[in-house]
Amino acid sequence: MIRLRTIDWVWLGLIAMTLVFLALREPAAWLFTYPQDWVIPITPWLNVFMDWCVDNFGPFFRAFSAALDVPMAAIRDLLNWLPWSVTLALLTYIGYVVSGWRLALFTFLAILYMVVIGYWSESMNSLALVVISVPMAVAIGFGLGTLGFYSKRAERIISPTMDLLQTVPAFAYLLPILLLFGFGPVVGLIASVLYAFPPTVRNTMLGLAQVPGEVIEAGMMSGATPRQLFWRVRTPSALRQILLGVNQTTMAAFSMVIIASIIGGTADIGWEVLSTMRKAQFGESLLAGIVIALMAMVMDRITAAAATAEPGEPKINQSFLSRHRFLISVAALGFGIALLAQVIPLLTNYPEAWQVYPAQILNDGVSYLVVEYAAAINLIKTWAFFFAMLPVKMGLEQTITPFSWGFEFTGALKLLYAVAAVALALWAAFRHGLNRAIAIAFCATLLFFGLTRLPWPALLAMATLLSWQLGGMRLAIGTLAGLGFLVIAGVWPQTLLSIYLCGLAVLLSFVIGASLGVLASEFDGVSAFLRPINDTLQTMPLFVILIPFVMIFKIGEFTALLAIMAYAIVPAIRYSEHGLRNIPATVIEAATAVGCTRWQLLWRVKLPLALPVMMLGLNQTIMYGIAMLVIAALVGTNGLGQQVYIGLGDGDFGVGMVAGIGMAIIAIIADRLTQAWSKKRQEELGLSAEF
Amino acid sequence: MNEVAADIKLSCRHVWKVYAADASPYFKGEVDSADATELSTRMRADGAIPAAVDVSFDVQVGEIFVIMGLSGSGKSTVVRCLSRLVEPTHGEILLNGEDLLKKSDKELIDIRRHDMGMVFQNFGLMPHLSVFDNIAFPLSLQGVPMAEQVEKVRRVIDLVGLEGRETSYPRQLSGGQQQRVGIARSLAVEPELWFLDEPFSALDPLIRRQMQDEFLRIQRTLQKSIVFITHDFLEALKIADRMMIMRDGMVVQVGTPAELIVNPADDYVAEFTEDVPLVRVLKATDVLDPEQSPTSTMPERDSACCVEELLPLLSRHKQGIVATQDGVPIGVVTATSVITALAHEDHGHGEDAAAVEEVLN
């Protein structure tokens, strides 16, 4: 017999309450649509505050941006002035020095592509922003990281601030910066610094804290002054970790530089992608997108290789020449090629006649595909709409029509549905326990009525109860406050739309990704095949991922769903494979020794043990999904992502900010919930989830 | 090796280290050594951690002073107090007669640069520096000219036997080699006082033995004043001139290894000595037979010989062996005296030993 604990009663009560609310849909409309009169005018308040800031501090910020403009313009002019052959040679050489000829070859081909395709100056304009913003971000990050390491009090402020900065979607940064600092590339620069410095802060704090106590003591016993101890013992010992942070900072900076080009007026490569995409010139957009992807990969590989490089031959008694051989050879190479370029002009200006720009071919190819396979594409689209997306969004009650599903959702059928759901829940209660039964009852209700049509008080209560169950009182209060804010700020409908799209994408990504991860852990071939794809997807600035999907499926929610999935699937695959491959060998041996088949080994031993790591993967899948959600709003979704754009487009700070904070709230709650869940499972299993 | 030089290099007097939010209230009035135990119990009850409790000892010039105790007994804390890596809560530390705790930060850095060297359990090498740069590190911090650095580093590299590994990085070396680097680094500035905190505990038993022998060889040439920490009683026996046993931050007993074995202060000490092969610890001087006097037919052996080495000889010379110190006879070792000494220590089997003695007589 099943025994109901209090919490189960509460759950059942909540589901019952939801059903009652749904019955009251006509008389109590406020349960479904939070009344406009009750909305607290946070948006106008934020706008007033922003106006006040601009009025009072505007000149200061503008002077700052004017000052920044000088070095930025200098670097941009320098990079544009340098013959392409010099840049090509130097970057290739750097690739060779930090990693070897493979990276050198890759760098060479990637840069050559930019030249041949004719996007040289656009690429250099983007690169200039990165070249300036990365050192600034690293300097700020290193400073704050050091402060956080030495002062517990500073750390208590810094850590949560970094959390917030990294969960607020990148686009939400742009508008306030635009308002304060004025128009132009400086916005991209500042946004990129702000967005990119947190990884360096984190890795600096982590690296400094990880230096073994004995190394510090050895430094002190060697007679180091405090300054020497920091610069000659602590920092170099932590350098590897800090450089990993620099790698992440570089990637974040570049991705923000690309995103910031949405403001326009920058003539950089991101703008090229956006403007062509808006004109539906997808071939052009893809060619420019490839430039971005290649730049990202080159930067990632070079900084990552530099971070993990073994130190070279030590310098004992070396001459000046051999100690500085790297700088000297760089200078020599640069000068040599520059001189050569004086003689051979095409090394300076790549002749336009030699450019290869196959955009038209691409467009034709895509058009051909789209026309030829129109039936298939439409089938996929409508199928996904009617059988997956709409039921979750609007509910079966609204979705099932003769037009969509081919039959009427009659009263009898509805009754059948209800009976089936109750039967399933009861069966689950006896077979698998109450938690699963409650989950089934909830899903059945959700699918019938649709997420966006459930009453907000019930959703709020359920989310709070779930938080309490997984993470205790503090988490419950946090969830209630966060979601409550979204309700009273009047953006609950958009929030639900975002949760629906992101939730569906995450669910699908996780199911597909985890399955791929299982395959990859069982078959080395699959693993070797997936790894480079994952690497590429992960380094790609987000909106490049949109391009191929828009080309084929055009603007719309389905395209957004696919784009989010393409990005969010990566951690699902990675963590699953990692978790499964890193189960202690002794456990596997023991299981094999008692006669497990491969199938039993997977289902009964490996998967349960890998579960905590896979849950961390789920957590990351959600985070990736939310990050992509905003970008995906570019191709037409409704929800908070859309609101961020509206704010940006109309210059309405309040609207954009509330939506941005809203996404951060969802991200933080989802993060804490999955972590609490994973921790709970880990404790039950007595395992640890290290990645 | 038991001779004690007259000069005291380092003196530790009533040193306390208490880990607590604020330990000063405990030391408001005069702290009497007699109350130390009671005070430390009170601290523990309050949730503070007394890691060193009223620790007092002297280190003579040129001696190896070993601190021994189980893990967590406060050995590392004490040695870190001696170098002020850990600031003692209370007490006095005299280095060459001067109060170390009164030194300013600047003076302290100077002392560490010239007078102290330290070796760590997990080596504490800088991962980003080559073997050469690691060893030269203390010198380069002082701004010693490059040529002089090279010369000094060469010397210690030869001393610890690391020739040819100068350009390696720590992670490319085995544990034993890494600790050689640690030893070389601590010796590069030619300190007079040498601290070693469980230097060989992280090494495999075979390597450990080898390193102990090397350590003794180095010490024979350098004659430093040494504080050596270990939790391994056999290691302590092998290298100690004098040793101190600690428990829960308190000093349990100080003395030569033989004294500790012959007269353990309590069961804690006795437990360490229980499994010790006495024949290796006891020296000829410890087992002299008071009733015999040297005759010319007896073979001679140095009084520092351990009993194990005498046994084969003793089986051939029933009348005994003459123990000499610097060539001068100081007494006779006989089979009876050896058995008496061994039996005396063997607390649990006193009756059996008496029976053996009877049979022999």
Ligand SMILES: Nc1ncnc2c1ncn2[C@@H]1O[C@H](COP(=O)(O)OP(=O)(O)O)[C@@H](O)[C@H]1O
């Ligand atoms: N920084 C510290 N804070 C609190 N307690 C400490 C600290 N360092 C050491 N202790 C405690 O002091 C005691 C002695 O430690 P230690 O000197 O390292 O022992 P040993 O070296 O003999 O193993 C232990 O109980 C340890 O937990």
Ligand SMILES: [Mg+2]
């Ligand atoms: Mg210790």
